[in-house]
Amino acid sequence: MEQQPPADRGAPGASGGGEAVPTCYRHPDRETGIRCTRCERPICTECMVSASVGFQCPECVREGSGTGHHPAASRPRTLAGGSIAADPRLITKILIGVNLVVFLVVAAAGTKLLDDLTLVGRAWAPSPTGGSVEGVAEGQWYRLVTSMFLHQEVLHIAFNMLGLWWLGGPLEAALGRVRYLALYLLSGLAGSALTYLIAAPNQGSLGASGAVFGLLGATAVLMRRMNYDLRPVLVLLALNLLFTFTWGGIAWEAHVGGLVAGIVIAIGMVHAPRERRTAVQAGTCALVLAATVV
Template identity: 45%
Template sequence: MTSQPPPSPPHPPGAAVPTCYRHPDRETYVRCQRCDRSICPDCMREAAVGYQCLDCVQEGNRTVRRARTVFGGAPVTTARVSWTLLAINLLAYVAEVLDPERVISAYGMWSIGVYQGEWWRLITSAFLHAPPPSFWHILFNMWALYVIGPDLERLLGSARFAALYLLSALGGSVAIYLFGVAALGASGAIYGLFGALFVVARRLGTDVRGVLWLIGINVLITFVVPGISWQGHLGGLVTGTVVAAGLVYAPERHRTLVQSAVAVAVLAALICAVTLLPPYPLALFR
């Protein structure tokens, strides 16, 4: 039920008729509780006591400090970025099931292809996984994203989390470009989340032993199980750790500026690495 403006008081004979400060043709006897200007029903907003004009409401909103996450991001009620990334990975896997050869050849990470100008492989390959009949690759990565992603997103904010994930994915692909040949998977991004989880835990002063065990076991698996791209895993881990450190240790006074600068610097470094250095297959013959 909406409240209605108070009824107009009787108008004294001979007195000027008050009109709305924004609509001079409208008679009104309601005044703003802050600036005392006359306001018509279209220009009034209900306040804790009485009504306020639009200008005073806007001015008040500017002085209200907006809620932020512990590391400066906008509050997250639903981890939309995490769920969106998970959905994109699953949809890409469906495309692989339908036509694995075409999808992987066109969008998988291949160092020579990137060197020849197919730069999109650096990102698209991070959303592809080992094609059927293998399912463990996408199952592990999506399980990790499902478990870790939403909590990190709520701590960092959606925009910062998206930057962390994508830069980690790019860092893994750049490492494959520099030290490997070809690979698929979101593992670089997932390992970046592992690194971020460690940095966040240290920053918040919580016990990091569980995170260290998680990272240690996965790094061990990287080198023990054949067919796994250690380049992508370690590249994502290092990149995610660096980006997360910039996000969580940025000074509060210039937090957004420092966080943005770190993200841009990491992106620039990765682009320079791909632009200035040859891929692993060519480097062997130099």
């Protein structure tokens, strides 16, 4: 395919830090600023259960303290209302696995498969029979999705998967599996859509960092919701945006599109009123998807 070399979508990093805060009484290695409204023990995002006011720990929920033994109140929920899972990183592990498998398959298959799956708006693809025009503008909409799981270099996928692991685990625990997966996919799709809209038609683009930037934006929203120190994540975001706009060969459109989508979706998920939480969360995701499609 005659086009410019595919632009990596960068590789956002991640780091922790902040002021000293209490640790979860069930997970001593996890810092938290949330306490059970009944027993006042510190609890992390995996352990917190939504109550009529604030959050409760699993023990208080099981004992029915202050809940009147209502069946719905006995089901543990995440901060965003999702079900608490035994493995809070399952979807993150699956996403990393999918990216790694695709990377190995493409490496084994060669550049032809890479060209067929990379995001490109419209470009000439030569062939022994004369060639053809290919790209999203030619009806190959699947490229908007497949490009989210493509990586060309080991360093590229390594940084993106590290970012996915560091950012994805806490978000998956706080949002629940379904909401977290929606955040990841919609952020990545929004990044692809903005790249298609703004980048040169024959400019190839690939990488998972549009989705990872969405997770970074959502992390900032979640930390603000939990009254954590925002300075570490804001510094991390600023550094990644600096690299985005100063390093060559990076599809900045995917980063910005994913970041904006991640922030909007996270606001809808963690700030939705309890009585209309599911409707607001679904509506926010539908709004982002509609904007992406348009």
